[in-house]
Amino acid sequence: MPEVKLVNVTKRFGEVQALTNISLTIEDREYVSVIGPSGCGKTTLLRIIAGTIEPDGGEVRVDGKPMREVPPEDRGIAYVFQNLLLFPHMNVVENVSYGPVIRNRGRRETSRVVSDILRLMDLHLRGEASPTELSRGMQQKIALARSLASGSSLLLLDEPLSTLDTRARYELRHELRELVKDVGLTAIHVTHDQDEAMSVADRVVVMRKGSLVDSGPPVALYEQPRTPFLARFLGGECNFLEGVIASSERDFTEIAVGDLLLQGPPSSLKIGERTLVAIRPEHLTFDSRRKVGIPARVEDAQYLGVFTRYRLRTDSGLEMIAKRFSGEQVFMRGDRVSVSMDRGAVNLFPAPGEGVKEATSIE
């Protein structure tokens, strides 16, 4: 029953502060994804849990037991890397057996474990195949099967899908989640892909510049970002508008953005205070008939499959990005529309002191 606890973990590489006071508990059987821009420290965090890097300060505990003196191979961890490391001269069964064999299990026991895992992962018909005959997606599944064959129930995944093509990555992430849940593993999955992070995990941990900035269930983080950075980083594109609080009522707030007056949810910001408004593109609605709403024109319409992305220009000159499900009414470049949004879709932040650009920087 692996529960992982990090207490005030810090790590420095020379001048670079890679991790600053990270405290985080991952519950037994929880699937946690860790996401952040390149260089945010997410891989260092994973390696510290695995034991391949020692923290400078703080502690890692697994099931309450401090790991400081425990070498990586005794931590009971299955680690899956970004790069496929299969033995090309061994077939699938031999590759997957490699873990248990070096752990000195009996031949019969090994063979039972391996065939169970291959069956579970729908690979049992390919046991005799050489890795080179299989697609890259399949090869990554075999690497995963091999790490699970060691019998550990704590799975660390370091960008496990990032070398795969988009289509294979998409399929495998759903399989990965099902597997972790079916077997009852505890999983920590590091990725740079927001959609992947949100669709695999029970909880998403967001890191930036060596610190943990937020953590929560995917929908909660998406619906209520605590900072402008989070609004931009989780969910892809986001509309940011600078405004001033015009009125503050018990159940709504009015925000002046240029000539426009928007309504948002109640807020602790004071009248006259500068604010940064964040609205997700999929939360803007618009149509061509209604009179209420913000008058605007469609400047560009792009088909993205599930969604169509619209670039709108309000008559007052603001640019807004909207995304609508492609099955709904389609608009063309030049169409006149009126834009509206639910109060709940309006996120209000105090105007960031460092400027909008810096506050929302993802590099």
Next chain:
Amino acid sequence: MPDLALIDVRKKFGYVVALKDVDLHVADGEYAVVLGSTGAGKTTLLRVASGILQPDAGEVQIDGKTVNHVPPEDREVGYFPQSYALFPHMTVQENVEYGLRARGESREEASERVFEVLELVGLARRARSLPSELSGGMQQRVALARAIAPGFKILLLDEPLGALDAILRIELRHELRLLARRLGATVLHVTHDQEEALFLADRLVVMRRGVIEQVGHPREVYDRPDSIFVGNFVGEMNFIEGIVTAGANGSSVFESKGLALTMPHGQSVEGRQAVLAVRPENARLNLTDRRGENVLRARVISTTFSGGVYRVRVLLPGDRGFTAKTPHVPGFRAPSPDEEIYVQLHPSDLLVYPYPPQGLLKALAYE
């Protein structure tokens, strides 16, 4: 008028056929995107177009003239290779200048041009930086500036956004589209990223194992795929095996274990083994209402959320796994596991194909 054509191009590497009689025409000012998985032949296609590789058979034409025997440096195409390398000891400016100087331009001519293109990619202020001082996204833009600096009207781009984090890829693809428009360039761009391809392409080319499977406007390819392979590869798709029979009033009905669905008019493969295809976002979820055409009872297996969309896995009658997608709207209550809901499959959203002789799995394989 720069247009680019590949006519019946064939290329083999040993026993592997990398390109099988590929016919592709990119019109002047058009942005064509080739979408395929690893090993589909995308990079080979670009290298043949650039002149780095000679085809075994077929022709490459630029502006209607055959260029098979014109060396790469004289074809007047800008090429962005998949693994671009910036010179680490040279500044941004020097990196971009390098290609121009190698072509014999004077320092003055070159430096003016360099600032123009750096301005275009938004890096004019970083001209004196070293690559190592720039972020990954900025380095990618420098490499792009280097490819467009000679001012050629044809650009060949091999995974130009490939090395970037997901969110930067999305941002840079907007820039790339604007840039191509501003330059009036004819572009051939290859990628394995479906959304990137749909976003950028005026014309989408889907490749598999050296063969072009479909060419068309993105919307046409996505909404009306020629084959179940294309339907599954350019986006997610549900498939149900069954047979089509005649229904009342000249309509047809798709039948499969536990379900019967009214088909759209004009789609008949009657009496034969068939495959029904439905996009997850076209399946309408209804938590309580069972009225209407083609409404099926469904049991929820799981709900996942990402990028503004809920992906709901359900079991349809006959214990058939099915995926539906629904947009996130504030206040939406996602259905929970084991909940009984209804799924409506509107006839106009149903596509039907003959059952593939090689079986479903083989027909869908993309590597």
